[in-house]
Amino acid sequence: MIEGRGLSYAYGTTTVVRDVDVRAETGRVLGLLGPNGSGKTTVVRMLTGIVAPDAGEVLLDGRPLGSFTPRALARQVAVVLQEASGDLPMTVADMVMLGRAPHQSTFSRNSAEDHRIAAAALRRVGARHLADRIFVRLSGGEKQRVMIARALAQQPTHLVLDEPTNHLDIRFQHELLSVIRGLGITTVIVLHDLNLAARYCDDVLVLQEGNVVAHGPCADVLTSELLEGVYGVGVERLETSRGIQFLFHPLDAASPPARESALATVPTGGGHERPAEHR
Ligand SMILES: Nc1ncnc2c1ncn2[C@@H]1O[C@H](COP(=O)(O)OP(=O)(O)OP(=O)(O)O)[C@@H](O)[C@H]1O
Secondary structure, eight states: OEEEEEEEEEETTEEEEEEEEEEEOTTOEEEEEOSTTSSHHHHHHHHTTSSOOSEEEEEETTEEGGGSOHHHHHHHEEEEOSSOOOOSOOBHHHHHHGGGGGGSOTTOOOOHHHHHHHHHHHHHTTOGGGTTSBGGGSOHHHHHHHHHHHHHHTOOSEEEEESTTTTSOHHHHHHHHHHHHHHOSEEEEEOSOHHHHHHHOSEEEEEETTEEEEEEEHHHHOOHHHHHHHHOEEEEEEEETTEEEEEEEETTSOOHHHHHHHHTTSOOSSSOOOOGGGO
């Protein structure tokens, strides 16, 4: 479990996260949602020890994050951030192998087992064919897959991902989130796509201007009313045979029922009917 209690953070004098409580329960997938600038990445940075909160604390399976050595923490938590790291001319295989470092002693060489795990991680994200390519020359989506493979090679007990699907095509968004869900490990994942969140997250936490506005199981939290208030768009929630689906429309556009009533005046059969105002 990853737990943040009373987390606050300011950049300079501007507080951007205020008294946030967040719990990613063991073995469950928690989605961090909210509009641009609402504080999701800042919360991720605190949960993973990249920055220390100004107030509050982070616990990993009940233990303060600060009590872990960086190496011990890296054996437990893998992090995939938005910006792909590094500009060294490193191969993809070497990049993924970095995920094995927390499990190796300081000067040990990569074992056959490390190679097997790294190759399996690349295969799992559909990127085995990229192994010999230079990482920095990959496309955005290819880089994203490789960074996720590196996180998988780390064999963590906790996984934290900041918008992992943003460069990925639609098929791979689903494949990747299925893989992540199938890992069965404690996961925190920042997502903008609410349909993906509804499908792949167990729980969600919704942020607005640095405050938590809702936290709990997806089906309970992701109501049309809440999402309309937070995102400022019209939201229709559908319960389909494949789960919850959302339809969105701008609030200032004509609403669907109004358009339907206008269309109802269009000739339907004989071709002689006209809109009411022309009759
Ligand atoms: N290094 C920084 N210096 C100053 N302000 C920052 C810095 N990083 C982020 N902020 C501000 O903090 C607020 C929260 O940013 P954060 O990146 O956590 O939001 P977010 O919800 O992840 O946004 P997005 O969905 O756009 O990625 C924003 O107003 C942002 O402008």
